[in-house]
Amino acid sequence: MILVVAEQQAGNLRKSSYELLSAAQNLSQNLSLPVAALVIGGASSEQAAKTLSQHVVTVYHVTSTDLENFRSDSHTSIVSQIAKDKGASIILLSASRAGLAYAPRVAMRLDAPLLEDVTGLNVQDGKISATRLSYLSRVTETVEALSLPVVISVKPNIFPVFEGQVAGTVENVEVALSNTDLRVKVGQKSSAATGRVALEEASIVVTGGRGVGSAEGFAKLVEPLADSLNAGVGATRAVVDAGWRPYAEQVGQTGKSVAPNLYVALAVSGAVQHLSGMNRSKHIVAINKDADAPIFKVCDYGIVGDVNEVVPALRSALAALD
Amino acid sequence: MIDFSLSDEQRQFQALARDFAKDVIMPVASKHDQEESFPHEVIAKAHELGLLNVIIPEKAGGLGLGMLDEVIIGEELAYGCMGIYSILMASELGITPILVGGSEEQQKRFLAPLLEKPSLAAFALSEPDNGSDAAAMKTRASFEGDEIILNGNKMWITNGGLAEVTVVFASTDPSLKHKGTVAVVVPKDTPGFSYQKIHHKMGQRAAHTAELIFDNVRVPKSNMLGGLGDGFKIAMKTLDKTRIPVAAGSVGLARRALDEAKNYAAERKAFGKSINSFQALQFKMADMKIGIETARLQTLYAAWLVDTGQAHSEASSIAKCYASDMAFDAANETIQIHGGYGYVGEYPVEKLLRDIKLNQIYEGTNEIQRVVIAKHVIDS
Amino acid sequence: MKIACIIKQVPDAEARIKAAGGAVDLEGVTFVIDGMDEYGVEQALRLREGGLDAEIFVLALGPKRFEEAIRTALAMGADRAIHLEGDMALDPISQAKILAQVIQKEGAELVFVGGKEADWDSAALGAALAEALGWAFSDWTTEMGVEGSSLTLTHDTDDGSETLSFNLPAVISTQQGLNEPRYPTLPNIMKAKRKPVDKVNLSELASAGKTQVLKQEIQSKERRHTILTGDAQEAASKLVQLLRQEAKVI
Numbered sequence: 001m002i003l004v005v006a007e008q009q010a011g012n013l014r015k016s017s018y019e020l021l022s023a024a025q026n027l028s029q030n031l032s033l034p035v036a037a038l039v040i041g042g043a044s045s046e047q048a049a050k051t052l053s054q055h056v057v058t059v060y061h062v063t064s065t066d067l068e069n070f071r072s073d074s075h076t077s078i079v080s081q082i083a084k085d086k087g088a089s090i091i092l093l094s095a096s097r098a099g100l101a102y103a104p105r106v107a108m109r110l111d112a113p114l115l116e117d118v119t120g121l122n123v124q125d126g127k128i129s130a131t132r133l134s135y136l137s138r139v140t141e142t143v144e145a146l147s148l149p150v151v152i153s154v155k156p157n158i159f160p161v162f163e164g165q166v167a168g169t170v171e172n173v174e175v176a177l178s179n180t181d182l183r184v185k186v187g188q189k190s191s192a193a194t195g196r197v198a199l200e201e202a203s204i205v206v207t208g209g210r211g212v213g214s215a216e217g218f219a220k221l222v223e224p225l226a227d228s229l230n231a232g233v234g235a236t237r238a239v240v241d242a243g244w245r246p247y248a249e250q251v252g253q254t255g256k257s258v259a260p261n262l263y264v265a266l267a268v269s270g271a272v273q274h275l276s277g278m279n280r281s282k283h284i285v286a287i288n289k290d291a292d293a294p295i296f297k298v299c300d301y302g303i304v305g306d307v308n309e310v311v312p313a314l315r316s317a318l319a320a321l322d
Numbered sequence: 323m324i325d326f327s328l329s330d331e332q333r334q335f336q337a338l339a340r341d342f343a344k345d346v347i348m349p350v351a352s353k354h355d356q357e358e359s360f361p362h363e364v365i366a367k368a369h370e371l372g373l374l375n376v377i378i379p380e381k382a383g384g385l386g387l388g389m390l391d392e393v394i395i396g397e398e399l400a401y402g403c404m405g406i407y408s409i410l411m412a413s414e415l416g417i418t419p420i421l422v423g424g425s426e427e428q429q430k431r432f433l434a435p436l437l438e439k440p441s442l443a444a445f446a447l448s449e450p451d452n453g454s455d456a457a458a459m460k461t462r463a464s465f466e467g468d469e470i471i472l473n474g475n476k477m478w479i480t481n482g483g484l485a486e487v488t489v490v491f492a493s494t495d496p497s498l499k500h501k502g503t504v505a506v507v508v509p510k511d512t513p514g515f516s517y518q519k520i521h522h523k524m525g526q527r528a529a530h531t532a533e534l535i536f537d538n539v540r541v542p543k544s545n546m547l548g549g550l551g552d553g554f555k556i557a558m559k560t561l562d563k564t565r566i567p568v569a570a571g572s573v574g575l576a577r578r579a580l581d582e583a584k585n586y587a588a589e590r591k592a593f594g595k596s597i598n599s600f601q602a603l604q605f606k607m608a609d610m611k612i613g614i615e616t617a618r619l620q621t622l623y624a625a626w627l628v629d630t631g632q633a634h635s636e637a638s639s640i641a642k643c644y645a646s647d648m649a650f651d652a653a654n655e656t657i658q659i660h661g662g663y664g665y666v667g668e669y670p671v672e673k674l675l676r677d678i679k680l681n682q683i684y685e686g687t688n689e690i691q692r693v694v695i696a697k698h699v700i701d702s
Numbered sequence: 703m704k705i706a707c708i709i710k711q712v713p714d715a716e717a718r719i720k721a722a723g724g725a726v727d728l729e730g731v732t733f734v735i736d737g738m739d740e741y742g743v744e745q746a747l748r749l750r751e752g753g754l755d756a757e758i759f760v761l762a763l764g765p766k767r768f769e770e771a772i773r774t775a776l777a778m779g780a781d782r783a784i785h786l787e788g789d790m791a792l793d794p795i796s797q798a799k800i801l802a803q804v805i806q807k808e809g810a811e812l813v814f815v816g817g818k819e820a821d822w823d824s825a826a827l828g829a830a831l832a833e834a835l836g837w838a839f840s841d842w843t844t845e846m847g848v849e850g851s852s853l854t855l856t857h858d859t860d861d862g863s864e865t866l867s868f869n870l871p872a873v874i875s876t877q878q879g880l881n882e883p884r885y886p887t888l889p890n891i892m893k894a895k896r897k898p899v900d901k902v903n904l905s906e907l908a909s910a911g912k913t914q915v916l917k918q919e920i921q922s923k924e925r926r927h928t929i930l931t932g933d934a935q936e937a938a939s940k941l942v943q944l945l946r947q948e949a950k951v952i
Contacts, residue, residue, distance in 0.1 A: 009861075070859075072829065072839055097860045101841045104826035105833035107795050113912035114795050116826050133921060134823045135719045139726055141918040146911070183838055187854075187865035200860070204951070229952065237878070247844065247879050248862045253715075254738065254818065254878040262951040272715045276823070283949045284925065285941065292589040300926040301944055303937045313938035318952070321942060334773060334891045337734075341885060372888030385888055 002027055003088035004037040004056070005079055007096060008048035015201045016094035016154070021055055021162035023121055023154050024092050030123040036060060036086065040078055042068035046170075053168035060086070060173050069186040070098050076105040078175045083110060088149055090128070095153035096200065103153040113145040115152045117257075119280065128152075136253055137276035156200045157259040158280065199249065202232030203261045207251055207278070209236045211267025211288065212307060215244040221311045222266055228318050234258065236274050252277035267307045270295030287311070332394050335387075339395040342373060343402030351403035354528035355673055358521065360484070361406050361528050362440075368410060369440035373399070375433075377414050381426060382433040389563065389625035393570035397618070400574030404677035405526035407571050409442065412480035412529070415564045415685070416443025419489045419505055422563075423547035423556035432487050432507055444485035445564075446476040446534055447557050453478070453687070457554055461536065463492035463504050468543050470506055472514075472536040478684070482532030483517025486510050490536070491553045503553030507545040514539040525676030562635045563628055565685050569621040569641035572649035572681045573614055579649070579656040579674050580610040586660055586669070597659075606655045613648035621645060636698040643691035646681035653678045703870075704810040705746045705758045707780060708801060708827065709739040711771035712820040724917045735771035736821075740778070740883040741876035742814025747779045748881060749848055757781050761804060763797055763904065765789045776894035777886030783897070784808075788904025793913045794822075798830035800907045805835065811871040817842055817878075828875030838868040842877040 002024045006017035017037075024035045036058040039049040042065055049061040062078050079102065083091050091106060093099045095117040107114035118130035119140075129144040130152060199205060206229060208222035218235075226233045235245040237252055251258055253273040263281035268274065270286070270293055278284070279298055286299035289306045296302045303310050328336065346367050354361045368374040376392060378384025387395075392414065400407040420432055420443075436443060452458045461474030472492055482488070488508045495502040508515055517532040547556055584607060587598035597603055624641040627634035653674035657664035664671045682688045713719060714732040721727060746758045760775040762768045763786040772783045784804060792800075805813060813835075815828035825841070832839030840846075842858035851870045856863055858877055886894070928944070930937040945952045 072832075072841070076833065097842060097858065100825045101829050101839070104795060104798070104830035105839075107912075108798065108830050108833040114793065114826060114830075115913065116794075116824055129916060132823070134918070135713065135726060135821055136715060137823065138719050138921055139721060139918050140921045142916040144914045144916050146914055180836075183868050184840075185867045187867060189859070189862065189864040191862040198861070240879075246862070247877075248858060250878075253820065262945065262949070279921070279923065283945075283951050285945070296927075296929070298923075298925055300928065300949065301941055302927070302929045303934075303941060304929065304931075305934055305937060309934040310938055313934040314941065317935075317938045317942040321946070321952075330770070330773060331891060331895060333770070334777060334886065335888065337774075338885055338888065338891065370887070371885050372890075376888065385892060387888075 001086055001088050002033050002035045002090045002092060003083055003086065004035060005091065005093040006037050006039050006048065006052055007094050008039060008041055008045055011044035011047035013048050013051055015161065016096060016156045018161040019156065019159040020092045020094060020154055022159040025162060027090060027121060027123060033089065038079065038082055040067055040075060049170045053170050054165055055162060057166055057168040059168055059170045061170050062173050062175050066177055066182055071182065071184050071186065072102040072105060073184060074177055074181040075102040076109060077177065077181045079106050080109040081175050082173065083149060091149060091151045093153055095155050099153045103151050107151040110149055112149045112151050113147060115143055115145055115150060117153055117155050119155050119158045136272055137279055196226060197230065197232050199232040199234055199256050199258055204229045204231035205234050205258055205260045206231045206264045206266065207234035207236065207268055208239060208266045209268030210238040218244055221307055225311050225315060228315050236268055265295050266311065268295050269293045270298065328394065332391060335391055336394050336398060338371065339373065339398035342371065343398050347399065347402030347406050351406060352670065355405060358527045360530050364406055365409060366440045374410055374440065375413055375417060375436050377417055377421065378433045378437060379421065379429060382429045383437055384433065389566055389628040390622065392567055393621055393625045396567045396570035397574035400571035401578045403528060404571055404575050405528040408480055408526050408529040411567045411571060412444060413442040414567065415445045416481065416485055416487065416489055418560040418564055419445065419547060419556045420507065422559045423505055423552055428547065436486060441486040442481040442484055444479055444481040444488040446479045446482065446488050446490045448476065448478045450475055450477045457500050459491060459493050461490065461492040463494050463506060469540045470543055470546060472506065472539040474536050476534040479532050479534050480529055482534050484530055491557050494550060500554040501551040504550060505547040505553040505556045506541060507547065508539060508541055512539050512541060524679060525673065526680050561686055562638055565638045565642035566621060566624045566628065568681055568685050569617065569645035572645035572678065573618045573621055575674055575678050576610060576614045576649035576652040579652040579671065580607060580614060582671050583607055583610065583656045583659045603659055606659060610652045610655060613652060617645035617648050636695055639691040639694040642685065643688045646678065647688060649678045650682060703754065703756045703812065704808060705756050706805050706808065706810040706813045707742045707746050707758065707760045707775065708813065708815045709760050709762050709771050709775050710736045710764060710816065710819055711768045712736045715820065721918050721920050724919065726918045733767060733770060735774045736816050736819060738816030738818055738876050741880045742816060743775045743778050743780055744881045744883040745846065746814055754848060759783060759808065761801060763801060772899060773894055774886055776897045777891040778884060779890065781897065783899040784902065785899055786902045786904045786907060788908065790904065790908060791915065792908060793911045794824055794826035795830050796911045798827060798834045801831055802834035813873045815873060815875045817875045828873055832873035835873065838872045840866050841875045843874050844877050844879040846874065
């Protein structure tokens with residue numbers, strides 16, 4: 001069985017869950033294995049489980065008030081337990097921050113190989129291998145799992161959104177949580193939510209670099225453009241280091257890794273560390289007044305110019321479209 | 323046996339100096355050049371990291387680094403800014419006569435306090451009316467009881483007036499020539515000792531250069547290094563050593579020139595292709611590379627001679643002369659490769675040429691180096 | 703208390719990475735201690751400077767060249783090092799099992815791991831290590847404090863950040879922002895030479911890995927490289943047109 005661990009928030013399935021279903025679908029056809037999904041969460045997760053059952057025949061649902069907060073301890077226990085009890089040979093989960101935190105632990109607990117942050121999956125002679133990026137995303141490598149079961153974390157925004165429909169059922173499963181599973185006390189959350197679409201889920205991302213000039217520059221240029229494109233807002237390391245934007249918006253090696261349909265880089269020079277977080281984007285637009293900026297080497301469309309002039313022009317051109 | 327490998331420690335020194343140049347020196351180099359201001363913050367950080375006054379011996383509480391260590395570090399610092407490197411280099415220059423001619427007691431007395439806070443030393447030999455002809459110095463020293471009294475002016479003194487200790491060379495009697503010279507350590511706030519900053523230098527404008535004025539400056543006799551008549555010898559022995567860090571700085575600057583040329587030539591397009599595809603420019607860069615590699619070898623060789631206690635006067639003159647001439651050419655050709663952009667301040671290359679010019683002049687002009695080398699050729 | 707800092711040596715971010723014959727070729731590449739690991743070493747030192755009575759050791763699993771990263775960490779201020787030396791490329795899960803044994807034997811209670819490795823682009827080691835040890839774990843940690851045996855931390859999440867609290871023993875993976883690592887000073891570089899480095903032959907500890915890298919190649923994606931010219935208005939109009947009609951993304 002292929003077990004897809006869905007991610008949900010406040011009852012809504014994250015987009016990555018549908019991408020996992022696509023990945024699972026391919027493996028399922030190749031290996032003739034059925035697909036089941038798992039939803040974990042507090043009270044509101046029931047809605048997510050229901051939604052998921054419209055796409056997967058079997059949805060396991062583990063819910064408890066203790067699961068309102070994500071903890072890698074409890075997720076590790078639940079996913080490992082279900083995988084064992086239901087006989088999963090492939091466990092697919094999202095390479096979100098949460099996924100990256102518990103996937104290795106599930107692999108360790110099941111004594112299974114881990115394929116981490118994968119961008120593609122292949123099956124040959126019953127063996128599962130994956131492509132993933134390494135060396136600050138400058139290298140693509142193919143890694144084979146040497147045994148089953150295997151735990152696979154899948155990079156968001158790479159696989160297509162699954163659109164298949166079925167009439168599935170939700171099966172509530174009890175998993176006893178130990179004190180250890182709940183030893184981490186989760187305190188205050190500070191959300192980077194700005195009413196905009198989350199960076200990793202955004203199909204368009206607008207990122208500002210140091211050349212935007214200031215926090216005010218973001219408010220004046222980056223945010224309005226992001227809003228007119230219904231895009232997520234990203235920032236470079238220099239920008240978050242300067243305190244203009246929160247770390248949560250950072251795209252790059254130590255920040256988020258994104259692969260949207262369209263990535264718009266405003267006054268971003270294009271350091272290796274930044275490129276590693278966005279060079280899988282399907283289309284890249286670069287606007288920078290420095291014609292020699294490395295970002296132009298990876299762009300599809302480039303404008304050599306001052307963002308202060310080009311961005312307002314771009315917004316009026318976009319407004320004229322509709 | 324010939325071994326070109328650096329020790330693990332030396333590789334770490336090099337990495338630290340490289341990071342320091344990149345993170346601390348380069349971001350402020352242009353500002354201090356333009357404003358002709360002293361980079362106090364860089365010197366403070368250098369002190370914090372132990373990059374300042376590295377040759378102070380362990381007996382005086384210092385690191386006691388050797389000449390090889392010093393040149394490995396120096397090349398990296400000068401890559402960031404030759405002018406800022408000159409401040410650190412001139413401090414080692416000011417310390418060297420105390421090592422060459424001072425007793426252990428004097429080394430402890432004058433050098434240990436330099437380690438406590440960001441402090442500099444200075445070396446005062448040149449005068450308004452004479453530079454290379456050091457024996458003709460006009461600054462007078464006279465003895466009175468337990469004191470030495472200094473009168474006269476010193477010129478082009480790097481760190482002059484800012485330094486906690488200045489080694490001043492003076493003559494007790496010009497008719498005695500070398501035999502009348504003394505080397506005297508003058509603390510910063512000694513009455514009668516003042517300085518005048520020299521403005522409008524062509525390059526190395528972050529470094530502080532001053533004229534020093536000695537008006538009946540009294541210091542204890544115990545501040546004299548060696549004895550009467552040792553001054554000239556101490557000065558020459560010092561310069562035989564300290565020319566090598568000048569060579570190292572020149573190599574660092576030339577390396578910067580080549581990197582700037584390489585980067586620009588890769589980006590700049592002409593006639594539909596990158597200008598680095600043109601052989602005329604490739605040859606310029608190849609020549610720079612030849613110069614850098616050979617100058618570095620000679621610099622390391624001269625430093626090795628110092629560290630192994632062998633004669634090094636000729637080797638250090640060759641290193642200083644060759645490396646600074648080579649680096650001047652490299653800076654010049656980098657401007658040529660940059661075309662019009664090389665002639666304006668927006669790119670760092672015009673500064674390289676302004677800075678390197680001084681390396682052909684100070685610590686013995688390249689003409690004097692050739693005199694030294696020729697003398698070795700003829701006498702050997 | 704004993705604190706372990708796991709360190710790796712990785713190619714400098716500016717280094718040009720090549721691949722030949724289906725494998726990454728690191729010949730001629732400059733290596734540095736992984737910046738994410740430096741945050742861990744720095745944090746351990748700061749805890750000690752803040753009054754925590756601690757012995758800090760670095761633990762490295764990798765080839766001989768890792769010695770340089772070890773020396774950097776010792777020069778920053780760590781007390782000693784253990785180098786599990788070997789050339790085999792082990793996956794993070796297998797590595798964690800070996801490292802956990804050493805950490806347990808040494809009696810450490812707090813472990814720092816770099817949040818993401820700059821060579822394998824992997825964030826797995828910290829989590830795997832926490833699991834192997836059975837200890838609490840905080841990933842992408844940007845702030846931490848220790849009070850007796852209890853830790854309070856702030857870490858990055860998918861939606862922003864949150865605070866966590868739990869008791870030692872624990873594994874902490876680092877994130878940019880945790881601190882500003884110090885330079886190893888010249889005097890400390892010299893002192894580090896005398897600090898002990900225990901060498902352990904990795905092949906005596908390691909068993910077969912769980913995954914195998916079949917192929918590595920330089921990542922490349924065809925890009926259009928269309929540079930739009932004209933004044934801002936003109937270029938912007940062209941861009942919007944191309945995004946709609948050619949790229950079909952808006």
